[in-house]
Amino acid sequence: MPTIRYRLLNIFAESTFGGNPLAVIEDGSALADDEMQLVARQFNLSETTFLLPSERAAARVRIFTPTYEMPFAGHPTLGSAQVVRALFNAGDAFELEMKAGLIPVRSEGGCWTLDANAPTSRPMEATPSELATMLGLPIEAIAGPALWVDCGTEQPMIPLTGVEYVHACRPDPALVAKFSVNKAGQGKAYVFARTPEGFESRFFWVLAPGSISEDPGTGSACANLGGWWLATQGDTPLEARISQGTVIKRPNLLTLRVRDGRISVGGRVVELGGGELRW
Structure with missing residues (x-):
């Protein structure tokens, strides 16, 4: 029976129950693509993220809505950054590997910030x-x-x-x-x-x-x-x-x-x- 650990976070939150909810799967390496989609559908949040090993960044992040995968999304990036720092002792500034590319993130004064790709x-x-x-x-x-x-x-x-x-x-x-x-x-x-x-x-x-x-x-x-x-x-x-x-x-x-x-x-x-x- 597979067991996966997850964390629940609120991003852009000025209070405990404000912000946009996110589920972060701490280790998605044992899950196939269709299983990730099923897990995201189970949580039924706007997005669920799955952390994976990366050779290019502190972690690779895959982002799923209940119905499809996204190359990039903002609140999943920031919420995943907090979990990556806690799990991997990554510090306050590092990169996350997304399908959209490498996204720099940093923590300053209690807030997480990402640097977006050129538009x-x-x-x-x-x-x-x-x-x-x-x-x-x-x-x-x-x-x-x-x-x-x-x-x-x-x-x-x-x-x-x-x-x-x-x-x-x-x-x-x-x-x-x-x-x-x-x-x-x-x-x-x-x-x-x-x-x-x-x-x-x-x-x-x-x-x-x-x-x-x-x-x-x-x-x-x-x-x-x-x-x-x-x-x-x-x-x-x-x-x-x-x-x-x-x-x-x-x-x-x-x-x-x-x-x-x-x-x-x-x-x-x-x-x-x-x-x-x-x-």
Whole structure:
């Protein structure tokens, strides 16, 4: 009977039960790909990670949603970093090997930070009117320009004119699947608006045909927001606090830094506990 140990953590958490939950499998080397997918489906969190040996970094990390594997995601990277440090005495700064490449991580002042890959971007084909209808908003809510950005996983960055519109979003899953599908065939939408501290944001994805889900805290999208900033604001430096999860009452606080073309995303990690899976 296989036995695997896991830890449960909340990432981007300002309180014990805030942030975005993550399960980290301490040693996934005995599991086949389909078994990793089954374990991720069992936890049914937005992502579950599996730690593996690496010849290039402190550890190799594979990231699974309940239905597919991802090359990169933000909160799984930061949560996995905390577990890698605890298990392998890796120190406060090291690299993690992802399918998207080597991701530098570091711990500073109680927060974990990752350095994202250099972004690529392209315009969204949907018009402002189509995006507004997709989100259940009036046309004046779209601030533009909306871009596809990829720092490891491609997502649509849709700027809005005010926080009230971020909170009012009611995406139509059929229209998200029509107007906002990335190169991997996934329907997603990340919306954001400026605040005095930085940005208020929400992230949606099509869970199944006719069904939409919302992520409480999305580090990969925060990195892509940094890519949107570089594409639209040039070399203007940015240090911002990103609030997410407000509407679904699961507050997340992310930090975003853009300087000299480089993007860093950070947040606090709270470890709740762990246990064993046996089958």
